[in-house]
Amino acid sequence: MDIHLHNTKTRKKELLTPVTPGRVGMYVCGPTVYDRAHIGNARPVIVFDVLYRLLRHAYGAENVTYVRNFTDVDDKIIARAEETGREIGDITAETTAWYLEDMAAVGALEPTKMPRATDWIGAMVEMIEGLIGSDHAYAAEGHVLFRVRSYEAYGALSGRSVDDMIAGARVEVAPYKEDPMDFVLWKPAKAGEPGWDSPWGKGRPGWHIECSAMADALLGESFDIHGGGNDLMFPHHENEIAQSRCAHPEGEFARIWMHNEMLQVEGKKMSKSLGNFFTVRDLLDQGVPGEVIRFVFLGTHYRKPMDWTEKKRQEAEKKLDRLLRALSISIELVCPPSHEFADLPKGMQIGLEDDLNTHAALFSLEQQAELVEGLASGDIVSGEPHQGDATREAAVAFATGLDVLGLYELLIARKQRRLAETSSLDEVHLAFVAHYELAKQNKDFSVVDELKAKLLDAGVEVRIRQGGVDLIPGSNFDPTKLDGCK
Incomplete structure (x- = not known):
């Protein structure tokens, strides 16, 4: 199999060549757990769930490690605790459970590892100490900051220079910074805020360092794929690369960077002020099943903006019912999904190998459903209902295709x-x-x-x-x- 993925870092499609032959490691930035996930949050989950499933079929489930973190200490979480009077741990435990429940409802498998930031503070402190020791970071007034200009390749991912970033960027100006672009690795805890002991006083990590530390601990200094929404490209992913490459100069960090585009609703940016903001749970409670949400999302290539519309929802309902007829034949034939990459419908193989083209994969899947129904109908006419080898092979390929796209179990439930x-x-x-x-x-x-x-x-x-x-x-x-x- 030859899986080609668009690498944001190089601006071109590249053949996935694992750092460790036969094994794949993938890190995807997860949620900050303080509220329900909105439907835009579900897009990277579904995109990288399909990639995870594809990699499992291609390399074997035991040879794929997928890490997605939970940010469970953050300004938004602290603000929510102050608003509600609840303990931070109670809020993050509840919202983490909500997130997993809602993502399972749209067919997402749980990643191999789901680290919580607060469980890895020690690893973050150790990485920060190393960056200070190599002169890539400095302590100032209880903070620790990364020296952006100490990493010459800063800006390569997002394609902008440091000076351009300063000119129009979201840069926090602070008297303790040597340079406006320097970003926080550690910050002092205010009274009443959560904090951990460190060489720089009681405090908590900056947002960017947590992903670097956890990726290093769970995947190593070099791994294959790092994913997330394109809104994270700068500053989050740019900062991750800088601190990780400086902490481990011999490592590559991530070889391939993948970014999904954003989501709109009826052609407009989703926002509460426009009244078109809703969570995954809102849709589920309104009677929109998880398989419909997933099907609509899969209909647009991950690197293109996606528009959630009522028309697409209605079309998804009809198409899923057609797929359900072919699934019923597969079930009748006792044809569960195969775990062999070669058993996918050929059109799906071609589409998914070409930068995860789920739109093309869905088209192939619909054609495969028609083939299953047509072959089964011919078997019935011949007096041997569903017994032909061709029908069984087509049904296995169809069920396998459903599984790789994350629709098999959802359609069983439907x-x-x-x-x-x-x-x-x-x-x-x-x-x-x-x-x-x-x-x-x-x-x-x-x-x-x-x-x-x-x-x-x-x-x-x-x-x-x-x-x-x-x-x-x-x-x-x-x-x-x-x-x-x-």
């Missing part, structure tokens, strides 16, 4: 929900027919009209034809509203 919903709708159908027959006898259709209105509110179309009544659930079908329809 199928189970549909079975439960169908059972509930069958009961309502029997009751509606009884009321309809009674109404025809009594010439009073008021109860039937009332039931039709309730069913419509539940997302069910009522079609009364000669010889029967059909209840047809739509894409907005809400089975929780059926109780009042009997």
Whole structure:
């Protein structure tokens, strides 16, 4: 297999050549845990979850280490604790659990390792001491700062010079800085704030040092892939590179840097002031299933801006139902996903190997679903339902494709929900027919009209034809509203 990924650092696609042959290490910047994750936060999770799944199929699950951190000490967390009067540990434990629950709902596997920043303070202090010892950092007024100009390649990732950054940048001016661009590695703790003992007094780490220290401890001085949203390219990732390369001059830090583009809602930047800001949990609670969220996200290449729209949501519902038909055939044939990279549909292999082109992969998957249905239909005509080798091979490839895109388990759950919903709708159908027959006898259709209105509110179309009544659930079908329809 030849997986090519766009490297932000070199501005070109590069063949993934692992630092350690046969093994891959990947670090992705995780959340600051103080509130629910909004849908923009879910984009890097889904992007790098697909890459993680692809790497597991290509190299074997035991040969891929995926690290995603939790920032559990931060100004926003401290502010939230002050606002609510709650303990910081309670807030971070709760929001970490929320995050994992919501990301699981959109089909994300848990990474191999999920370090919490507060568990790695010692490693951060040790790295800072080393940077001071090599004259890349200095202590001043209880702070420790990194000397940006001591690293000649600073700015190479984001493609700007230090002077340009100073001219228009988010630079904190402070009297204890030797240079405006120098950034904080350690800061003193204010009264009432969390803090840890250090050679520079009680304090806490800056944001950037935590990822460098944890990546070094868990993946080594050189590893394969570092990912995150492109909003992190500067200053966070630029600072990570500088401090890591200076702390370990012989190491590469990350070979390939990958950045996903941002998310919009109906063509506009998501913001609370525009009323188009919502969390993953908001969507789930509104009845948008996790597989729909994931499918919409996969439809746009990760390096292009993604637009969440109602039209895309509706289209995803319909396409997922078509995929569900092919999955039902695969289940009937007892064809679970293969863990062999070669068993992916050919079009998916080509798309995913080409810089994780999930748009192309989805198109190939839909074609594979049509192939499975067509072959299965031919088997039935021939009198041997689903027994052909070609049908089985196609079904295995389809199930494997679903798995690599993170849709297999989500569609299994969708199928189970549909079975439960169908059972509930069958009961309502029997009751509606009884009321309809009674109404025809009594010439009073008021109860039937009332039931039709309730069913419509539940997302069910009522079609009364000669010889029967059909209840047809739509894409907005809400089975929780059926109780009042009997």
